[in-house]
Amino acid sequence: MSSPHHHADAASHRHADAGPAGHGHSHTHGSQPVAVTRRATRLTLVALIPAALLTLVGLVLLWPGAIKAEPWTGPPQFEGVVQAVHQVDCATLPQPPAQTPDQTGPPVCGEVTVRLTVGPDSGTDVTTAIPAGPGAPKVSAGDQVYVIRTDDSAEGGAVTYDIMDHDRADGMWALVLAFVLAVVAFGRWRGVAALVGLAFTFAVLLMFIVPAILQGSSPLLVAIVGSATIMLVVLYLTHGINIPTSMAVLGTLAALALTGGLSALAVSLLHLTGMSSEESVYVTFVNADINMPGLLLAGILIGALGVLDDVTVTQAYTVTELAQANPSLGFAKLYAAAARVGRAHITSVVNTIVLAYAGASLPTLLLLVAGGAPLGSTLTSEFLAQEIVRSIVGTLGLITAVPITTALAALAAGGGRRERRRAPSPRPQRPRRADPIEDAWGLPPEQHGTGAYPGRG
Numbered sequence: 001m002s003s004p005h006h007h008a009d010a011a012s013h014r015h016a017d018a019g020p021a022g023h024g025h026s027h028t029h030g031s032q033p034v035a036v037t038r039r040a041t042r043l044t045l046v047a048l049i050p051a052a053l054l055t056l057v058g059l060v061l062l063w064p065g066a067i068k069a070e071p072w073t074g075p076p077q078f079e080g081v082v083q084a085v086h087q088v089d090c091a092t093l094p095q096p097p098a099q100t101p102d103q104t105g106p107p108v109c110g111e112v113t114v115r116l117t118v119g120p121d122s123g124t125d126v127t128t129a130i131p132a133g134p135g136a137p138k139v140s141a142g143d144q145v146y147v148i149r150t151d152d153s154a155e156g157g158a159v160t161y162d163i164m165d166h167d168r169a170d171g172m173w174a175l176v177l178a179f180v181l182a183v184v185a186f187g188r189w190r191g192v193a194a195l196v197g198l199a200f201t202f203a204v205l206l207m208f209i210v211p212a213i214l215q216g217s218s219p220l221l222v223a224i225v226g227s228a229t230i231m232l233v234v235l236y237l238t239h240g241i242n243i244p245t246s247m248a249v250l251g252t253l254a255a256l257a258l259t260g261g262l263s264a265l266a267v268s269l270l271h272l273t274g275m276s277s278e279e280s281v282y283v284t285f286v287n288a289d290i291n292m293p294g295l296l297l298a299g300i301l302i303g304a305l306g307v308l309d310d311v312t313v314t315q316a317y318t319v320t321e322l323a324q325a326n327p328s329l330g331f332a333k334l335y336a337a338a339a340r341v342g343r344a345h346i347t348s349v350v351n352t353i354v355l356a357y358a359g360a361s362l363p364t365l366l367l368l369v370a371g372g373a374p375l376g377s378t379l380t381s382e383f384l385a386q387e388i389v390r391s392i393v394g395t396l397g398l399i400t401a402v403p404i405t406t407a408l409a410a411l412a413a414g415g416g417r418r419e420r421r422r423a424p425s426p427r428p429q430r431p432r433r434a435d436p437i438e439d440a441w442g443l444p445p446e447q448h449g450t451g452a453y454p455g456r457g
Contacts, residue, residue, distance in 0.1 A: 044246045044412070051253055052232060058225035064211035075148040079167055080114040082143045083125060108132050112139060112163060114147055128161040137166050144170070190238065197234035204230050205302075213298065216289045220260065223298035227256060227305045235309060243412045244320045248312040251405025255308050256301065259397035263300045266389045267293055276383040277364070296386060304394040307349060311398050312405040315342050319409035334410040342402035350395050357387045 087110035110130045116122055128147060131137050139145060144167035150160045183191040209226040213219050231252050239245040266272075274280055274292035283290060319338045323329060329337075358365065364383055378384060 041243075041412075043408075044243065044250070047250050047253075048246060051228065055225060055228040055232060058221070059208070059229060062212050062217050062222055062225055063208065064215045064217075075150050076119075077164065078116050078121070078147050078149065079118040080116045080126070080145055080147050082139050082141055082145060083113040083115050084141055085130065085139060086111045086113075087130065114145060114161065114163070116147070126161045128163055131163050137163060139163060139166075193238045197237050200233055200237070201230050209298075209302070213290060213295065214287060219291055219294035219298035220264070220301070223301045224256070224260060227301055228253065231256075231305065231309060235313065239313060239317075244316040244409060245313070247319075247405060247409040247412050248309065248316040250408055251312040251315070251401050252305075252308050254404050255312070255397045255401035256305065258400050259304050259308075259393055260297070260301055262393045262396055263297045263389070266393055267297060270385055270389065272296060272382065272386055272389065274386070276381075276386055300390050300393055303390060304397050307353065307394065307398060308401055311342070311345060311349065312401050314345060315402055315405040316409040318342075319406060319413050323410075323413035331410050334413060335406055338406045338410065339403065342406060346395075346398055346402060349398055353394050353398075354391050357390055361387055 087108065090107050090109040108130050109132075111127050112130055113125055113127055115125050126147070131139065137145070146164045146167055147161045148164050150162070152158060152160070180195060183195055185191070187194060204226050208229070209222055212222045212226075231249060235245055235249055235252070239248070267274075272293060274294075274296035275284070280292060280295075283295075284292065315338055318341050319334055322334055322337050361383070369378070379388075
């Protein structure tokens with residue numbers, strides 16, 4: 001006769017092997033990969049392979065050669081450390097400085113002793129006047145500074161030194177180190193991959209996009225190729241080579257194409273020249289061959305890319321997580337649920353874009369408002385029109401990226417099938433009466449189930 005332990009083991013063994021109709025496999029849905037339709041796989045390969053090949057061809061054709069850079073003709077610069085600051089009353093000087101109309105405070109007079117730390121005169125103490133004027137650096141003992149030397153000895157003058165700026169190298173390296181440690185501590189290996197992707201982004205910007213524009217290539221075309229290169233490498237490097245990342249790449253490509261088209265249309269209709277700032281005007285002096293409206297378009301496109309990949313990756317992985325949590329969801333339900341997340345994301349990102357552009361152009365906004373010009377002419381000025389176009393076009397690209405990426409990810413997550421077949425539920429079993437041997441064990445009939453009973457073997 002079998003023991004009660006054999007009865008419990010046999011029943012639990014059959015329960016675990018119940019298959020789809022039982023509960024033995026219900027705990028594995030969260031860890032199983034979401035099914036991917038063959039149609040979605042073919043769509044991914046058909047769209048991504050040509051895009052990658054076109055990007056590679058664009059890199060080869062637009063890759064810049066040696067850039068003709070003009071040699072530095074300014075005064076030599078040296079690094080030094082401030083030893084002491086000696087401030088004096090300007091009224092005691094033989095020739096006190098004149099007070100300018102826009103100067104609100106009294107002028108500052110005195111000398112600064114700087115010990116040079118780099119160059120042929122390293123270790124030498126030099127004396128320079130306290131920096132004065134708008135934007136002049138405020139120095140104190142122990143500050144690391146850059147000084148420039150002016151040699152007028154050939155014309156009967158003397159060698160003079162002037163403090164040009166603070167040396168921020170140590171502080172910048174400390175800030176970068178804190179940033180790296182924070183990213184790695186939170187993201188671990190994904191954080192390391194993100195940092196490698198960030199380094200690749202800077203490399204593309206400094207080695208391809210900027211030199212190619214300086215050589216006279218179309219800024220918009222260079223921005224498209226550079227943005228596609230950054231996106232293809234960084235997204236796969238950071239998130240892995242998988243279907244959700246591929247859907248994010250496809251959604252970003254589509255949104256970038258739309259953003260580029262809308263940007264070109266807006267710049268043309270509004271007659272924007274890209275010459276609204278002093279930096280833009282100076283660029284034309286340095287290189288008159290640069291297409292400034294095209295440079296404006298390139299800036300809009302590159303700026304939009306940083307937010308586009310955030311939105312598309314979020315949507316693609318939201319769909320994937322929803323499909324893993326509930327594999328029975330079809331395309332329509334997956335799309336509707338993920339679209340709600342996308343709408344919440346977009347409404348917050350819209351304000352982020354506007355504030356980012358406003359913060360970067362705050363000094364110019366102050367000048368425009370302080371000028372007393374009417375509000376209508378201020379809003380339609382070249383500078384503000386450019387920022388408004390950046391915000392609106394970037395937001396339209398983001399809005400387009402959400403439904404495109406969500407639909408692609410929902411198709412790829414197996415949502416293209418209309419309905420999943422469900423296993424038939426087991427038939428209800430009639431309760432049995434306990435036999436005399438079972439009564440001797442003291443077991444009520446409802447606890448017998450269909451397993452082996454004590455006394456039967």
